[in-house]
Amino acid sequence: MAKSALVLGGGMVGVCTAWHLARRGFDVTVVDRRAPGQETSYGNAGLIQRECVEPYNFPHDFSRLLGIALGRDNTVHYDMRAMPGLASRLWQYWRQSGPKSYPAVVRNFEAMIRHCLTEHEVMIRAAGAQDLIRPGGFKLALQSPRAFAHEARRAEFLQQEFGVGSTIMDSDMLARAEPALRERFAGAIHWTDAWAVRDPGGLVSRYADALQQAGGRLATGDAATLEADGTGWRVSTTQGPIRAEHAVVALGPWSGRLLRGMGYRYPLFVKRGYHTHYAGDAGLSTAVLDMKAGTMMVPMNMGLRVTTGVEFAALDAPPTPVQMRRSERRARQLLSLGARIEPTPWLGNRPALPDMVPVVGAAPRHRGLWLHFGHAHQGFTLGPVTGRLLAEMMNGETPYFDPQPYSPARFG
Numbered sequence: 001m002a003k004s005a006l007v008l009g010g011g012m013v014g015v016c017t018a019w020h021l022a023r024r025g026f027d028v029t030v031v032d033r034r035a036p037g038q039e040t041s042y043g044n045a046g047l048i049q050r051e052c053v054e055p056y057n058f059p060h061d062f063s064r065l066l067g068i069a070l071g072r073d074n075t076v077h078y079d080m081r082a083m084p085g086l087a088s089r090l091w092q093y094w095r096q097s098g099p100k101s102y103p104a105v106v107r108n109f110e111a112m113i114r115h116c117l118t119e120h121e122v123m124i125r126a127a128g129a130q131d132l133i134r135p136g137g138f139k140l141a142l143q144s145p146r147a148f149a150h151e152a153r154r155a156e157f158l159q160q161e162f163g164v165g166s167t168i169m170d171s172d173m174l175a176r177a178e179p180a181l182r183e184r185f186a187g188a189i190h191w192t193d194a195w196a197v198r199d200p201g202g203l204v205s206r207y208a209d210a211l212q213q214a215g216g217r218l219a220t221g222d223a224a225t226l227e228a229d230g231t232g233w234r235v236s237t238t239q240g241p242i243r244a245e246h247a248v249v250a251l252g253p254w255s256g257r258l259l260r261g262m263g264y265r266y267p268l269f270v271k272r273g274y275h276t277h278y279a280g281d282a283g284l285s286t287a288v289l290d291m292k293a294g295t296m297m298v299p300m301n302m303g304l305r306v307t308t309g310v311e312f313a314a315l316d317a318p319p320t321p322v323q324m325r326r327s328e329r330r331a332r333q334l335l336s337l338g339a340r341i342e343p344t345p346w347l348g349n350r351p352a353l354p355d356m357v358p359v360v361g362a363a364p365r366h367r368g369l370w371l372h373f374g375h376a377h378q379g380f381t382l383g384p385v386t387g388r389l390l391a392e393m394m395n396g397e398t399p400y401f402d403p404q405p406y407s408p409a410r411f412g
């Protein structure tokens with residue numbers, strides 16, 4: 001059974017891990033209950049976010065927190081019923097977001113994000129998926145002069161410190177660049193290095209095709225059937241049981257459930273988000289995020305995808321219409337929006353950890369078990385980056401950057 005692996009989960013994270021393993025000579029099978037890229041990796045905003053050096057932290061600003069508490073801020077919504085269960089994880093998240101801890105979080109995040117374009121590029125080439133990629137970045141539109149000045153300072157800092165490309169656009173520049181916007185903003189930051197993907201689920205599916213070309217396999221099955229089997233692991237699939245020396249848990253928001261059954265308690269929580277498609281592209285040349293309204297508008301193959309901010313709720317709680325309704329209203333104010341394509345919004349779950357970096361590495365108490373989840377807002381961006389990192393660890397190579405900050409052992 002030497003050099004064989006089961007990768008549980010066929011989202012961006014699992015498929016990229018499997019591709020890197022296959023390239024290193026592993027006999028690898030991705031096991032998912034669905035086809036690749038049909039869950040969180042399907043419904044996101046599709047941005048490969050080179051600019052995202054600073055992951056979304058828990059706000060410490062009192063007026064913002066008050067706005068969220070009173071339900072006036074569309075960037076965050078919460079389900080009161082979920083709060084008791086989430087309290088300790090949100091408390092940890094709040095602490096990690098403070099001035100003492102956050103600089104280290106940024107260092108650890110930047111160490112991953114700096115590789116996102118180069119690592120995606122290798123896979124895009126292997127998958128022949130150039131037609132799905134739209135370089136040219138996206139625009140962060142700011143309603144108030146104060147927010148614009150703040151973001152402009154931040155953009156200059158990120159440019160100097162980390163080489164992140166941007167153009168600071170005043171109100172007139174933005175109006176000229178995006179004439180379809182019916183309202184004037186104070187200005188925008190055009191993050192020029194980011195790439196937009198025209199069909200995020202489609203990209204994962206192409207990466208899965210590349211995996212198969214590299215000798216990997218796809219199987220349908222329930223990860224909950226994973227069992228230790230001698231010195232390796234076994235899972236039941238529709239093609240029968242599959243055995244391998246290694247197993248990788250890459251189940252995104254569902255990873256915590258499987259691991260609880262094995263005695264691990266990771267403080268994973270979900271930041272839910274919604275999208276709806278509207279016919280046409282509404283005339284936008286790039287994706288535009290109205291930051292204050294918590295509304296992202298992204299031209300895609302299916303139409304204009306409007307996505308929402310964060311909802312704190314239980315993984316299986318029924319959807320709430322609050323944020324999507326407000327985001328649709330805002331998008332209609334800003335753009336000549338086409339007809340709605342889906343009758344009900346899509347709902348997905350960003351898999352988040354309190355210290356804002358994913359878990360990547362060996363399970364502390366099980367030989368041959370590897371953990372790979374918790375990429376939160378940037379799993380679509382980071383899948384190929386941490387996929388390579390984990391594959392190098394599993395193959396006994398020197399990792400291309402230090403994996404220590406992402407160690408599964410950090411949660412005890």
Ligand SMILES: Cc1cc2nc3c(=O)[nH]c(=O)nc-3n(C[C@H](O)[C@H](O)[C@H](O)COP(=O)(O)OP(=O)(O)OC[C@H]3O[C@@H](n4cnc5c(N)ncnc54)[C@H](O)[C@@H]3O)c2cc1C
Pocket residue numbers: 008009010011012013014031032033034035036037038039040041042043044045046047048049221222223224250251252253254271272273274275307308348349350351373374375376377378379380381382
């Ligand atoms: C609204 C929204 C916008 C976003 N925008 C961006 C963006 O622009 N850029 C970015 O980088 N990220 C973005 N994200 C985050 C990104 O989508 C996630 O971080 C990423 O998709 C996580 O990938 P994953 O592979 O870990 O999880 P998933 O894609 O959810 O994959 C997990 C897989 O596990 C499978 N699975 C679960 N349980 C079982 C089981 N028991 N048996 C078998 N299979 C199982 C599922 O079917 C699924 O295929 C956004 C997220 C949302 C919700």
